[in-house]
Amino acid sequence: MQFDRIRLSGFKSFVDPTELHIEGGLTGVVGPNGCGKSNLLEAIRWVMGENSPKSMRGSGMDDVIFAGTDRRPARNLAEVTLMLNNSARKAPAEFNDSDLLEVSRRIERESGSAYRINGRDVRAKDVQLLFADAATGAHSPALVSQGRISSLISAKPKDRRLLLEEAA
Amino acid sequence: MQFDRIRLSGFKSFVDPTELHIEGGLTGVVGPNGCGKSNLLEAIRWVMGENSPKSMRGSGMDDVIFAGTDRRPARNLAEVTLMLNNSARKAPAEFNDSDLLEVSRRIERESGSAYRINGRDVRAKDVQLLFADAATGAHSPALVSQGRISSLISAKPKDRRLLLEEAA
Amino acid sequence: GRERMLAAFETVNKHFGELFVTLFGGGNAYLELVDSDDPLDAGLEIMASPPGKKLQSLSLLSGGEQALTATSLIFAVFMTNPAPICVLDEVDAPLDDANVERFCGLLDNIVAQTKTRFLIVTHNAVTMSRMDRLFGVTMSERGVSQLVSVDLQMAEQLQAVS
Amino acid sequence: GRERMLAAFETVNKHFGELFVTLFGGGNAYLELVDSDDPLDAGLEIMASPPGKKLQSLSLLSGGEQALTATSLIFAVFMTNPAPICVLDEVDAPLDDANVERFCGLLDNIVAQTKTRFLIVTHNAVTMSRMDRLFGVTMSERGVSQLVSVDLQMAEQLQAVS
Ligand SMILES: Nc1ncnc2c1ncn2[C@@H]1O[C@H](COP(=O)(O)OP(=O)(O)OP(=O)(O)O)[C@@H](O)[C@H]1O
Numbered sequence: 001m002q003f004d005r006i007r008l009s010g011f012k013s014f015v016d017p018t019e020l021h022i023e024g025g026l027t028g029v030v031g032p033n034g035c036g037k038s039n040l041l042e043a044i045r046w047v048m049g050e051n052s053p054k055s056m057r058g059s060g061m062d063d064v065i066f067a068g069t070d071r072r073p074a075r076n077l078a079e080v081t082l083m084l085n086n087s088a089r090k091a092p093a094e095f096n097d098s099d100l101l102e103v104s105r106r107i108e109r110e111s112g113s114a115y116r117i118n119g120r121d122v123r124a125k126d127v128q129l130l131f132a133d134a135a136t137g138a139h140s141p142a143l144v145s146q147g148r149i150s151s152l153i154s155a156k157p158k159d160r161r162l163l164l165e166e167a168a
Numbered sequence: 169m170q171f172d173r174i175r176l177s178g179f180k181s182f183v184d185p186t187e188l189h190i191e192g193g194l195t196g197v198v199g200p201n202g203c204g205k206s207n208l209l210e211a212i213r214w215v216m217g218e219n220s221p222k223s224m225r226g227s228g229m230d231d232v233i234f235a236g237t238d239r240r241p242a243r244n245l246a247e248v249t250l251m252l253n254n255s256a257r258k259a260p261a262e263f264n265d266s267d268l269l270e271v272s273r274r275i276e277r278e279s280g281s282a283y284r285i286n287g288r289d290v291r292a293k294d295v296q297l298l299f300a301d302a303a304t305g306a307h308s309p310a311l312v313s314q315g316r317i318s319s320l321i322s323a324k325p326k327d328r329r330l331l332l333e334e335a336a
Numbered sequence: 337g338r339e340r341m342l343a344a345f346e347t348v349n350k351h352f353g354e355l356f357v358t359l360f361g362g363g364n365a366y367l368e369l370v371d372s373d374d375p376l377d378a379g380l381e382i383m384a385s386p387p388g389k390k391l392q393s394l395s396l397l398s399g400g401e402q403a404l405t406a407t408s409l410i411f412a413v414f415m416t417n418p419a420p421i422c423v424l425d426e427v428d429a430p431l432d433d434a435n436v437e438r439f440c441g442l443l444d445n446i447v448a449q450t451k452t453r454f455l456i457v458t459h460n461a462v463t464m465s466r467m468d469r470l471f472g473v474t475m476s477e478r479g480v481s482q483l484v485s486v487d488l489q490m491a492e493q494l495q496a497v498s
Numbered sequence: 499g500r501e502r503m504l505a506a507f508e509t510v511n512k513h514f515g516e517l518f519v520t521l522f523g524g525g526n527a528y529l530e531l532v533d534s535d536d537p538l539d540a541g542l543e544i545m546a547s548p549p550g551k552k553l554q555s556l557s558l559l560s561g562g563e564q565a566l567t568a569t570s571l572i573f574a575v576f577m578t579n580p581a582p583i584c585v586l587d588e589v590d591a592p593l594d595d596a597n598v599e600r601f602c603g604l605l606d607n608i609v610a611q612t613k614t615r616f617l618i619v620t621h622n623a624v625t626m627s628r629m630d631r632l633f634g635v636t637m638s639e640r641g642v643s644q645l646v647s648v649d650l651q652m653a654e655q656l657q658a659v660s
Pocket residue numbers: 011012013031032033034035036037038039040063064065066067068146389390396397398399400401635641
């Protein structure tokens with residue numbers, strides 16, 4: 001599985017449709033404080049099935065929907081889509097007939113999230129399993145959020161051991 | 169009261185006698201990771217009467233004494249001296265007869281700390297009061313250690329309020 | 337006890353609001369005592385709205401915005417009783433260049449106002465360029481720290497070619 | 499359960515030791531299970547000795563040394579089961595230039611080894627100069643984020659003159 005692109009719309013400060021091409025090697029993301037860099041990274045974890053609002057820096061799952069500014073009204077809908085390259089054909093059988101995998105998650109205010117893979121409605125669990133099989137997912141140790149390093153340093157030894165359990 | 173110089177010897181990684189002239193305005197301290205910058209700043213808090221080993225990143229007060237390297241043996245003694253300008257003559261009466269105030273703290277392994285002001289033996293409390301009267305001291309809010317900002321951000325609201333109490 | 341706490345709160349809150357605007361170049365912020373009617377038992381909540389953004393609790397701001405807001409609070413407490421010495425250990429680490437410039441500008445203002453002497457540990461090139469002088473700490477012998485004077489122009493040239 | 503945990507521990511420990519040496523340019527470090535004979539109930543202690551320094555628990559290292567050691571641990575877990583995507587949000591903030599260079603060198607090695615794609619949020623000029631491409635996030639309309647492509651040479655020139 002290879003991550004090719006991510007599309008966001010209505011997700012936190014990315015209210016307008018935005019597309020990021022993820023190419024090979026090292027891609028830097030830069031910009032001033034508060035401009036939305038961490039939001040962009042959170043979109044990746046969110047579409048892979050992150051279900052803890054706290055780890056998305058919110059109090060409820062609706063907090064990822066664009067909340068509005070003085071000039072723009074709040075939205076009621078947020079959607080993130082990942083375009084994955086499946087030419088190695090290692091996806092679960094029911095999605096393995098295509099070179100392209102399109103995984104999307106959509107949340108509507110007060111009605112929860114809906115997931116799709118290649119246009120088909122699926123459960124959150126299907127999305128989580130798809131990514132788990134590819135050695136990634138919302139809880140992958142390779143997704144290092146801002147402040148994760150500090151909390152690892154100050155964590156109690158028993159909490160640090162939990163990091164190992166994700167490797168086991 | 170004005171801080172003019174600090175002298176360290178045997179204090180953490182500053183085993184050899186070192187003197188820093190503190191001039192007016194902004195003095196930057198730079199250098200690679202682990203070279204001793206935070207140690208230097210901790211010496212200032214320590215000589216002003218800091219008595220919590222944890223806030224000096226140690227488990228006991230002896231941890232500030234140079235612990236040795238492959239080439240140098242551990243020391244048994246650490247000493248830090250602050251040279252203060254008292255030409256405004258605002259120090260407590262018993263030390264107010266001089267333009268220069270020399271405050272020093274010395275710790276000997278397993279025998280505790282000894283304080284002096286202008287060569288006279290004093291108690292820790294005298295040193296703490298001297299600095300408290302000058303709106304400074306080991307717990308001054310103006311001494312911002314590495315990681316203090318992060319812990320203020322993640323502190324529970326009741327713990328944050330304690331910061332205010334230092335202002336009251 | 338209580339009156340002094342409340343008076344301190346009012347003073348710090350006033351300084352906090354002003355310092356926030358200085359450091360962010362705009363916006364608005366204030367402190368709130370919460371969770372208890374007794375100020376000696378209350379929690380300190382921080383509400384902030386960076387320029388052009390809606391008011392939110394501190395926990396909802398970006399990493400750099402949180403750091404700059406906490407810095408405003410620390411300096412607000414400082415301004416109620418300015419110290420002759422202020423020591424800052426890497427407080428600029430999460431800040432972007434524009435915020436670092438405003439931060440250094442604030443330090444210059446404080447120096448002019450209170451004659452406080454600052455010792456600022458930093459890895460940040462912009463901060464280094466705004467200092468009045470630089471000292472380097474080195475460990476040419478492993479495990480042993482030494483203090484050296486660093487030429488300001490030299491440091492700037494090193495930064496530019498790296 | 500337990501065997502798998504212990505096997506994972508051994509593998510991670512081996513990677514951790516190697517990655518620490520890569521990131522620090524020397525030294526030595528290892529992990530320990532403590533506080534319990536049962537690996538499923540134990541704590542994870544980190545012992546590290548940066549080049550030329552004596553072995554100490556993580557809590558006694560400098561700020562930057564702690565960050566680089568924790569980064570070695572995260573990558574050690576990563577190497578046991580490399581992911582196709584790795585996202586790093588400002589992990590370079592407390593690092594000096596030499597450590598940042600070694601950190602970016604490690605990322606290049608991982609790319610060559612596992613073909614993992616990296617997204618790296620940074621404010622650090624050295625990191626920016628080592629990226630294969632840069633995207634900028636801006637808020638020209640307040641509160642609304644936009645993604646723009648950033649020219650690498652342009653970014654380097656801006657850093658040099660600032
Ligand atoms: N649901 C939402 N709707 C609109 N804006 C939001 C929403 N959630 C967060 N934001 C805004 O996103 C901004 C934070 O963005 P983010 O944390 O991505 O910044 P950043 O670029 O990572 O900054 P830093 O460099 O300081 O870490 C804040 O201004 C916040 O108000």
